[in-house]
Amino acid sequence: xxxxxxxxxxxxxxxxxxxxxxxxxxxxxxxxxxxxxxxxxxxxxxxxxxxxxxxxxxxxxxxxxxxxxxxxxxxxxxxxxxxxxxxxxxxxxxxxxxxxxxxxxxxxxxxxxxxxxxxxxxxxxxxxxxxxxxxxxxxxxxxxxxxxxxxxxxxxxxxxxxxxxxxxxxxxxxxxxxxxxxxxxxxxxxxxxxxxxxxxxxxxxxxxxxxxxxxxxxxxxxxxxxxxxxxxxxxxxxxxxxxxxxxxxxxxxxxxxxxxxxxxxxxxxxxxxxxxxxxxxxxxxxxxxxxxxxxxxxxxxxxxxxxxxxxxxxxxxxxxxxxxxxxxxxxxxxxxxxxxxxxxxxxxxxxxxxxxxxxxxxxxxxxxxxxxxxxxxxxxxxxxxxxxxxxxxxxxxxxxxxxxxxxxxxxxxxxxxxxxxxxxxxxxxxxxxxxxxxxxxxxx
Ligand code: ATP
Ligand code: MG
Numbered sequence: 001x002x003x004x005x006x007x008x009x010x011x012x013x014x015x016x017x018x019x020x021x022x023x024x025x026x027x028x029x030x031x032x033x034x035x036x037x038x039x040x041x042x043x044x045x046x047x048x049x050x051x052x053x054x055x056x057x058x059x060x061x062x063x064x065x066x067x068x069x070x071x072x073x074x075x076x077x078x079x080x081x082x083x084x085x086x087x088x089x090x091x092x093x094x095x096x097x098x099x100x101x102x103x104x105x106x107x108x109x110x111x112x113x114x115x116x117x118x119x120x121x122x123x124x125x126x127x128x129x130x131x132x133x134x135x136x137x138x139x140x141x142x143x144x145x146x147x148x149x150x151x152x153x154x155x156x157x158x159x160x161x162x163x164x165x166x167x168x169x170x171x172x173x174x175x176x177x178x179x180x181x182x183x184x185x186x187x188x189x190x191x192x193x194x195x196x197x198x199x200x201x202x203x204x205x206x207x208x209x210x211x212x213x214x215x216x217x218x219x220x221x222x223x224x225x226x227x228x229x230x231x232x233x234x235x236x237x238x239x240x241x242x243x244x245x246x247x248x249x250x251x252x253x254x255x256x257x258x259x260x261x262x263x264x265x266x267x268x269x270x271x272x273x274x275x276x277x278x279x280x281x282x283x284x285x286x287x288x289x290x291x292x293x294x295x296x297x298x299x300x301x302x303x304x305x306x307x308x309x310x311x312x313x314x315x316x317x318x319x320x321x322x323x324x325x326x327x328x329x330x331x332x333x334x335x336x337x338x339x340x341x342x343x344x345x346x347x348x349x350x351x352x353x354x355x356x357x358x359x360x361x362x363x364x365x366x367x368x369x370x371x372x373x374x375x376x377x378x379x380x381x382x383x384x385x386x387x388x389x390x391x392x393x394x395x396x397x398x399x400x401x402x403x404x405x406x407x408x409x410x411x412x413x414x415x416x417x418x419x420x421x422x423x424x425x426x427x428x429x430x431x432x433x434x435x436x437x438x439x440x441x442x443x444x
Contacts, residue, residue: 279322342389
């Protein structure tokens with residue numbers, strides 16, 4: 001049973017006296033039954049928004065309508081917000097864009113359950129006494145650990161909202177459930193409905209998939225269902241693209257999925273891992289080899305991320321990591337070279353590159369000695385020694401350079417600062433004003 005605050009239970013008891021049962025519904029009931037942590041509680045009852053507002057006012061509970069047509073009201077109890085929706089049915093026109101043409105309020109969970117996607121997401125628990133209502137066989141599916149649509153006709157559910165195909169992938173991965181064969185077949189047959197779904201909504205689900213558990217399985221399922229062309233179309237050309245056997249066990253797409261799973265749990269790194277070789281098919285087509293695929297990949301990834309409406313700063317960070325991901329691939333750069341490059345990259349980019357290199361090597365499926373350990377130890381040493389990671393961390397400014405050398409503002413000043421940064425990356429103890437003022441004469 002869910003643990004809910006006493007004030008919410010008291011409110012539910014008051015509603016019960018007026019003939020309306022208040023239910024917790026959806027993910028919270030599912031997760032509580034599975035013994036998983038519950039992060040937010042959604043509520044439902046037969047009360048229309050204005051009726052609920054009146055009852056809340058009578059019980060001294062703060063409430064406001066957030067969505068009149070869908071009947072959504074937010075209740076605030078002990079500082080926590082609960083979204084309440086009135087039981088309803090929805091009907092949809094053609095296409096998968098999830099714009100109901102008609103919403104009709106209803107009086108029972110038995111009706112409301114069938115507008116929801118999966119049976120395990122359509123469980124209702126009475127807030128006042130914990131009674132469970134299970135109109136679609138969700139409890140049995142929880143026990144079998146299976147995702148199955150709420151209605152006997154899975155195609156209908158998936159057709160009403162194409163995004164449900166991505167939700168299926170997300171829940172399968174996050175819960176570790178299998179997919180009922182009929183539901184799976186309908187998802188395969190209807191994957192093209194994702195074409196109609198707004199990119200923002202697809203991105204939200206993609207984020208949850210990438211930051212959840214079992215990322216490799218989820219991405220493979222996404223591809224297996226035929227959903228990839230509608231989410232990450234440029235990756236399709238990587239499917240089945242073979243690579244040199246001495247470096248790679250997998251084709252490019254499989255390698256990308258493994259690399260993604262091997263990155264730390266950070267959205268930019270997951271995306272960089274997933275897309276870092278997306279330029280390979282284009283490079284191969286153009287030159288017959290994969291040489292400039294880092295540059296192609298950075299450009300293509302940026303296009304993909306902007307299409308998915310990611311913030312520009314995130315797209316930049318991912319694209320830069322991809323552009324640089326081939327740096328020192330053979331692990332032969334000297335320590336001095338590594339220090340100079342890392343100082344030029346800055347801390348965040350260096351950290352990103354190390355993470356991607358580690359994931360890339362692990363994702364190749366080939367055992368090699370090199371997993372960026374030396375990069376990491378050089379980077380750690382630089383940080384321990386207090387090495388500067390940008391020109392602004394030097395103990396002199398551009399003005400100091402101009403004054404000391406009698407130079408006008410311009411490119412030369414920048415070049416000298418760059419040289420000083422590289423010098424201090426290798427010799428962090430030289431980052432002192434007096435020493436730098438002397439040293440800059442060597443570079444003038
Ligand atoms: P999570 O633990 O990820 O929050 P959840 O089951 O609570 O999972 P939400 O996206 O928060 O998922 O939605 C709450 C409930 O609303 C779901 O359990 C489901 O019943 C219903 N729901 C949400 N989005 C959809 C949708 N696109 N189609 C059908 N039902 C949906
Ligand atoms: Mg939820």
